[in-house]
Amino acid sequence: MRPIPARTAAVLALAGAFALAACQKEEAAEPTTEVETVDLSGGELIATPADEEAVGVDLPETPMTPVDSAVETSAPAE
Numbered sequence: 001m002r003p004i005p006a007r008t009a010a011v012l013a014l015a016g017a018f019a020l021a022a023c024q025k026e027e028a029a030e031p032t033t034e035v036e037t038v039d040l041s042g043g044e045l046i047a048t049p050a051d052e053e054a055v056g057v058d059l060p061e062t063p064m065t066p067v068d069s070a071v072e073t074s075a076p077a078e
Helices: 006-023 067-072
Strands: none
């Protein structure tokens, strides 16, 4: 029995890879959720759909302070 030439082996491997890729199940598209918020951070805004079984949470309305003012009020380094 003669060995298979390298070019033929590469073509067979590539054909097998394409055959496997064609048989894979297509992934369902992720559902999109419209939000009423503008993302000002420049990052990625992640939103999840409302869950009917979720428990409501009351968040405190605490103003955010800049980091610079927090550093000034800390104890001096030794």
